[in-house]
Amino acid sequence: MKGLDLSMVGRDWVHVMNMIPSLIKLRLPLCGLNDIPTSLSHINFTSLRVLDLQNNFFGSEFPPWIANLSNLVSLELNGCDLHGSIPMAIAELHHLQVINLGTNYNLTADLSVLLEGSWMAIKIMDLSENRFHGEIPISIGNLTSLVELNLGYNSIKGRIPKTIGNLCGLRKLNLYANMIEQIPDSLETAGCILQTPFANLAFLLLGGNPIHGSMPAWFGQLKRLEWLDLQDCLMTGSILESLGRLPFLNMISLYRNSLNGTLPTTFGQLSKLRYLDISSNTLTGIVSESHFEKLFELKTLMLSSNSLIFNISPTWVPPFRLEFIDLGSCRLGPRFPSWLSKQNLTQHLDLSNAAISDTIPNWFWDIASHLSHLNLSNNYIHGQLPSQISFSGWATVDLSSNSIQGPFPLPMKVSQLNLSNNSLVGPIPENINHVMQIASLLLVSGNQIDGTIPSAIGEMMYLRVLDLSRNNLHGSIPPTLGGCTQMEALDLSGNHLSGPIPESIGLLTHLQTVHLNYNNLSEELPSSMKNLSRLETLDLGENKFSGRISTWIGESFLSLRILRLRSNTFTGEIPSQISNLTSLQVLDLANNHLTGPIPSSLGNLTAMRTHQNRNILLAYGIYYNERIYIITFIERLSVSMQDKMFEYNKTLSLMTSMDLSEKYRIL
Template identity: 40%
Template sequence: MGKFCGCKLHALLIGLICAICIEISFCRADTEVGCLKVEREALIRFRDGLNDPENRLSSWQGPDCCRWRGLSCDNRSGNVIKLDLRNPYPNDAETHGFWNLSGQLGNLSSLWSLDLMRGFSFLTVDSFEWIGGLSSLNQLLMSGMDLSIVDKDSVKFISRLPHLIELQLSGCNPTDINQALPILNLTSLNILDLSLNSLNSKIPIWLGNISGLVSLNISSSGLFGPIPGGLSELPHLEELNLALNNNLTADSSELLRGTWGKIVTLNLASNLVYGSNPNESIETLVDLEVSHNKLQGQIPLSMGRLTALETLGLGGNDLNGYVPSSLGQLSKLAVLDISSNHLTGLISETHFRDLLNLKILDMSSNSLVFNLSLKWVPPFRVTKLNMRSRNLGSQFPNWVKNQREVMYLDLSNTSIFYTIPNWFWDISTNLSLLNLSNNQIEGQLPNPFMIHAFADVDLSFNLFEGLIPIPSSDLTMFDLSSNHFHGPIPSSIGESAPSNIFLSLSNNRITGPIPMSIGGMMYLQVLDLSRYNLTGNIPPSIGNCSYLKVIDMSSNKLSGDLGKNKFSGSIPSWIEQSITGLRILRLRLNMFTGETPPELFFLSSLQVFDLADNKLSGSIPSSIGNLKASMQTQRSNHYLLYGRYRGVYYEESLFVSMKGESLEYNRTLSLVTSIDLSRNGLTGEIPEDLLNLRGLLVLNLSGNLLTGKLPEKITYLRGLMSLDVSENGLSGVIPPGMVRLTSLSYLNLSFNNFSGEVPSGGQLTTFEESSFAENPNLCVPWVQITCKFNVPSNHPIGEQETVENPWFGLSVDLGFGFGFLGVYVVLLIRRPWSDAYFRFMDKVIGLCCRK
């Protein structure tokens, strides 16, 4: 009986469950509605207007559009409420299709989210009027699209979306956004991202009226002018990012005294914020980034009260005084950057007392002295440690021993002597960046050299000795220059680091040939093997390094009696065919013979061409006029860096022989165009084709066997700063048009057979007797070199000479100014203005590009 009742009860429960399931099924059938016909048709028309070679919308088939990829519908009404066409391949838009947005989307009146983020750089939009039909839209994500062709009167339709909460237009370059998005109906907006645009305007005033703003990002957008104080009064603002605009101004003491009621992230980095930090503290701050501005004064003690702080960026300012030990109380701090200021005093263990969560520590480029116990164990384990240009004491810092998570380590120029301790090689395999340059570290490196894969390694300017080590893993940069390494370059060096882009082994005591394996570094951009005692030929395998921009195998004689390379044989012509992007070729002070390969002058990017002090013969090829990089003045200065993606850089630096000496250029090197074929055995005349190089700054043909006249059209080289044709067999008169070379600051015509009277005027009258010496039939009135014989007078300046623009903008004023002032001012200052200009520019740009 009991079993029977149990069975009946069991059957009753099953029936009840089935009835409920049937009811739910009927209800779901009643409530689940397929997409509306009018919206499906609009989406089909939208799809048909797309060029979709990757078939990303292949699922857009069938009657129910709610099942299509990227679409979401309201279960009850069937309206499309979300459309997500975000590019799944944001870094490869060209491969994965071109998209053209049409007004058909304006029919989706219930749409609340439209996501077209990233990768749609080829999206075209003729008008935004259709967007006004999306009256329910809450979220509009269009970052990465190109809106530059959209009329500003059309963009304003975005501001007519009354329910819009999030608007992302990063990297879109919308037209005149300041006028196109007035306040109107944007009062509901919480999130606004206008970063990475070319707005080139002041911060729009109407932003201060969007009282609901929680996050505002207008970084890297070319903004200028004052930062409105009203932004600090936005009651709900939690995140403000105005970084990398470079020209925004504000008095920090006034700006930071604002209300900032809920501010969590404040990023004003890389602008012109000035003044001192106020003592008042914004206790809600989690991230404060004001690096690379114009802040002055001391770091306030009140910083220690910002207990929620996780990021503190004060680097690259003009702060001075002591570093307050109260910073050691910020137990949540993960990033501390006080680099590149004028801070002084001692750094003790107290400064790090509670920094348990610190991951990035940068105290570089200050005048700080570390006073730490040899037994001190830091409470943190950082991933990035930068102490560059600090006095850490003579020994390798022992407290680095427990930093087993460090990946980026820069202890360059920190006054370290002695050797690297053995324990260091236990942590070196974690390092993606190792910079110990500009110290006096001694000893030998382990072989193999233990390092993380694809690391950047700079051990230059130390006292390391022994053989060049082979890295344990592939590298991207390897700089061992200016040490005491000896012996041959390892034969397998190219095989051990095939991804290397920067290799410098210069100024060591290395001997022997260049190994063939260097050709295995197929991504190499800089190869510096100068100031060695290398012998043999340049291996043809280097032709595999098609990305090379710099080849330096010279001996510069920078100081003392440095050894020369002793490469021999002819200069390889395959360089032109294999390394088409080469910018700098320096093979001076070797033993190359034969003629100069005419093919080399077809290298379109070549700016510095230096084959001086070899044993070359034959004439200068007429193809020299094909050096495209010297045909026009280099007006745009490109600071040449390698490895910036690591957070540090290796600046390109080169000694250029000009004005009778070697001058170093780095930050202005991209402006230099130079040809130096001096001290060879070249014969024949100076080719007229050379005068095509109207952007040439330095020309040195001295110490050869050249004959004939100085070309009349040499006056076409209006940007020429240094001209040396001394110690040849040149003859004839000095071209009268040379008075128009207003940029010329060094001239040497000595030890030739020139005749006649040197033209008077312009820069020529600033040069002394040594510039014209040992030309028996030449007379120079202003230095009292009189004519010994009757010589023909110089003909007038030809009218056919064309007027060229000066070599770059600032030199217009300087060059012509010196030309008009003439002899008196130039002799008064007794210093070539162009030399001073370049040195000044190096200093100014150095300050601007400070790390």
């Protein structure tokens, strides 16, 4: 039975089954069982050969009585929320061929002891995603019936013993995400007919381990290898050319190591290769057409964060149609790579920091209609963008830090758009809310945008980050902005905005960072701002705000890290309530018209008195993804030191500063 709801039967179901001595197979996966006894007074169902209880939620210790099922051939208890130690007697079940205890998360045993058992018939062993520890013993080489060994996501340490090569029939070896430090330079092959290591191995997953040293030569002898995963290790040396002569390879991941040298041209002969990720290493040299000669099946190409130089003919027609391309920080320019014109299945394209000094060709926008992710940032791209651009639904588009000219573009089907640090001119289109209605992030800082902020922006209900800083905008902040109720980050600094902050800002209760500095804003702060209880940064410096500094700043903004009100016309005393802001690291009230004593309670600002030794990137608006570049709003702040202003961003969390003077002071 599978999927039958037995959640109400309690633990009696085991006792009922135990009354059937002739029972051979018991399969109850995904049945909602939530209880299993840890002891039985006697075992009747000793004929049981198959026990499949996977994906029930027992939440108990591993039942020791299972080790007494002497005829058991297959045991599947994966995903059952079991915990505690595995009885060593389970290794002496002489008929056991399959054991799957994966994804219980809290099962434990010392592998150096557990794998010393006989395991006479074992073929498939899955102990992944648990808390198994210790080292893999030399005796692992005695388990010669093993076909699959999955020990990924545990706490195994030490080295892989040479004797593992005696597992002549092994097809899958998964040791991913442990603490293994060493791979043997050579393997024992005693008893293997062909006297070659792992003659049948198809899947080798060793990534996520602190493995030192270079690739052993025997990697290049795994003639039936299909998957090679060595990502997130500490491997050094060059990539083996012999890997390019393994005819069945369809996945290679060497991401984030310290590999050097060049990309072997032999990789161009891997006709079954579908996935190639060698990003985040220290590779150098030329990449030419020969590197891709027979990669007919390639779908994913990731070579970013190396120092590779592409030398590809503009007339080259690639043999593949890629879906995922990440070549960030490879040198592809100066011309825009014409071979991309044939990649009409691509969904993800990253050519950032690729030394491209060219206009974007017209044919590219036909490809863009399939893209859900485009990153062309940090190049020298110039020219205008088309008036109408469309991407695949909810796309992420980053064209920042180029030399793109012309009016403000309105790309369709885009959720995250970064056009910062270009040369865009003219106003923000009034119909932005209709064309970009799904936008959650809009970064257009550092351009020459003028005119007023259109009231229609307040109808962009998904907007979480709005950065229009360092432009030539004038007029007032539209009250309709209060309609962006999901807003987390708002930066309108460095413009020519005037008038008061609208009362409607109090509707933006998700706001965490507000930058309105370097404008001509005036009047008193609206009392509705006290509703912004999640604020971490409030920068209103270099404006014409007046009145007293409100006491509610110290009562409502208890998460505030940065309070910057410098160079305004605030009057009165510094409110003692500011001392409630125990997370405050930067307090800048300089160049106002404040009077009275400095409150002694400011000495209670805990974060200022604490040495900040852990750097945290202060970023807002978008969830973090390690492998895929995702646009976000990174906090920044100008801090005065010795009559000069310094801007901090990535190390801002380490800063502690207080300035209450007419001149500059820093602690």
